[in-house]
Amino acid sequence: MADGGPQSRRSTPATLHDVAREAGVSLATASRSLNGSARKVNEEYRDRVLAAAAKLAYTPNLSAQAVARGTSTTVALLVADIADPYFSSIAAGVVGAAGDDRLIVTMAETKRDAERELELVRAMRGQRPRVMILSGSRIIGDPNAVALEAELTAYEQTGGRAVFISESDLPFRTLPLANRAGARDLAVELQSLGYRRFAALTGPESLRTAHDRIAGFSEGLAASGGLLPDDRLVRSAFTRDGGYDGMRRLLEAGIGDTQVVFALNDVMAMGAMSAIRDAGLEPGRDLAVAGFDDIPTVRDVTPRLTSVRMPLERIGEQALRLALDDEADAASARAASADVSTEVVIRESTPRLGA
Incomplete structure (x- = not known):
C-alpha cells in the first residue's frame, strides 16, 4: 500500500501542540x-508555523478559542430584512471592514420583530461574538427594551461590544443617522422644484x-408654509409590497390635487411606482415620487428615482470601527464625528414643475 504521508496516517485532527512541534517553535x-495576535511574530517563525499547519491540515478550534478569550473572531450583525438593499449595503460595509481586522461576519434577520431580535441576541451571546451590531430601526415604546438592555449588558460584561445603528435610548455605543x-432637506428641495x-x-x-423621517419631512414643508394633510399620510409595511399597497389605497381614496408622493424608503417608492x-x-x-436611502437599484428604474442618499456601506464600516474603539470616550468621539450625512439627489421621478 502506498505511503500517503503523515497527513493520511493521522487518525485524529492535528492540535496546536502538533503544529508547534512540527515547526520547531514554542506553543x-x-x-x-495562527490566531491573529496583536503581538508581532518573527516572519521566519510565522512562515514555518503556516507551513506546518498546512502540512498537518490543522484547523483552529474556534469554540475553544472563544472560551479561552471570552470572545471569538466573529461579528454578529442583526438586520431587519436581508432582502432589502438598505441592509445588504450596510452589511457589505461591515464585511469589508471586518476583513481588514481578520474578523468573520455572521448575520441574522429580525424581520422587524422586537421579540425575535431579543431571542437572536440571546442566542448569539452563546457564540461569544467579539462585536454585535444591531442595524434595524428601534421600536418606540418597545416592551422588550428592558430585557434587551439586560442581555446586552451581560454580553458586554464578558468582553463583547454592542453597537446600534440609528437612534437608540439604550446605554450602548450608537451611530446616529x-x-x-x-x-427635512428633501421637503425643501421638492418645494424649490415647484411642488406644493x-x-x-x-x-x-x-x-x-x-x-x-416623517417628522423631518413635515418640518421641511412647514418652514415654507407647506403642509402634509393627515388624509394624505398612509401607513403600510416598510417594504416594496407595503409601498404598493399604500399607494393603491391612496389612489382608491382619490389623490385629488396631490402632486408628489414621498415614500419613506426606496423599496416602498418602487412599489408605489408599480401601483401608479x-x-x-x-x-x-x-x-x-420620491424615496429615501438611494439604494443602487433606484438609478436603474424608469423614471430614475429622486431620493435621499445615505452612505450605507460607510455606515456599516463606521459601526464596526465604533465597536472596536477600546475607549468609551474615543467611541463617543467617533460617533459624533462620523461622516454619515445625507444628500438629496434629484432625478426624473420629480421633474421641475412648469419646465
Whole structure:
C-alpha cells in the first residue's frame, strides 16, 4: 500500500501542540502566528508555523478559542430584512471592514420583530461574538427594551461590544443617522422644484426611522408654509409590497390635487411606482415620487428615482470601527464625528414643475 504521508496516517485532527512541534517553535509563537495576535511574530517563525499547519491540515478550534478569550473572531450583525438593499449595503460595509481586522461576519434577520431580535441576541451571546451590531430601526415604546438592555449588558460584561445603528435610548455605543435632517432637506428641495401638494407613504407609527423621517419631512414643508394633510399620510409595511399597497389605497381614496408622493424608503417608492402604473398613470409625469436611502437599484428604474442618499456601506464600516474603539470616550468621539450625512439627489421621478 502506498505511503500517503503523515497527513493520511493521522487518525485524529492535528492540535496546536502538533503544529508547534512540527515547526520547531514554542506553543505561544504558534498560537500568535495562527490566531491573529496583536503581538508581532518573527516572519521566519510565522512562515514555518503556516507551513506546518498546512502540512498537518490543522484547523483552529474556534469554540475553544472563544472560551479561552471570552470572545471569538466573529461579528454578529442583526438586520431587519436581508432582502432589502438598505441592509445588504450596510452589511457589505461591515464585511469589508471586518476583513481588514481578520474578523468573520455572521448575520441574522429580525424581520422587524422586537421579540425575535431579543431571542437572536440571546442566542448569539452563546457564540461569544467579539462585536454585535444591531442595524434595524428601534421600536418606540418597545416592551422588550428592558430585557434587551439586560442581555446586552451581560454580553458586554464578558468582553463583547454592542453597537446600534440609528437612534437608540439604550446605554450602548450608537451611530446616529440623519433620518430627520435628510427628510427635512428633501421637503425643501421638492418645494424649490415647484411642488406644493404632498402625500406620504410611511411605515408603522412605532418604527423610530419612520417617525423621524416623517417628522423631518413635515418640518421641511412647514418652514415654507407647506403642509402634509393627515388624509394624505398612509401607513403600510416598510417594504416594496407595503409601498404598493399604500399607494393603491391612496389612489382608491382619490389623490385629488396631490402632486408628489414621498415614500419613506426606496423599496416602498418602487412599489408605489408599480401601483401608479397599474392604475394607468405614469410616475414622474402624472404623479411625482420620491424615496429615501438611494439604494443602487433606484438609478436603474424608469423614471430614475429622486431620493435621499445615505452612505450605507460607510455606515456599516463606521459601526464596526465604533465597536472596536477600546475607549468609551474615543467611541463617543467617533460617533459624533462620523461622516454619515445625507444628500438629496434629484432625478426624473420629480421633474421641475412648469419646465
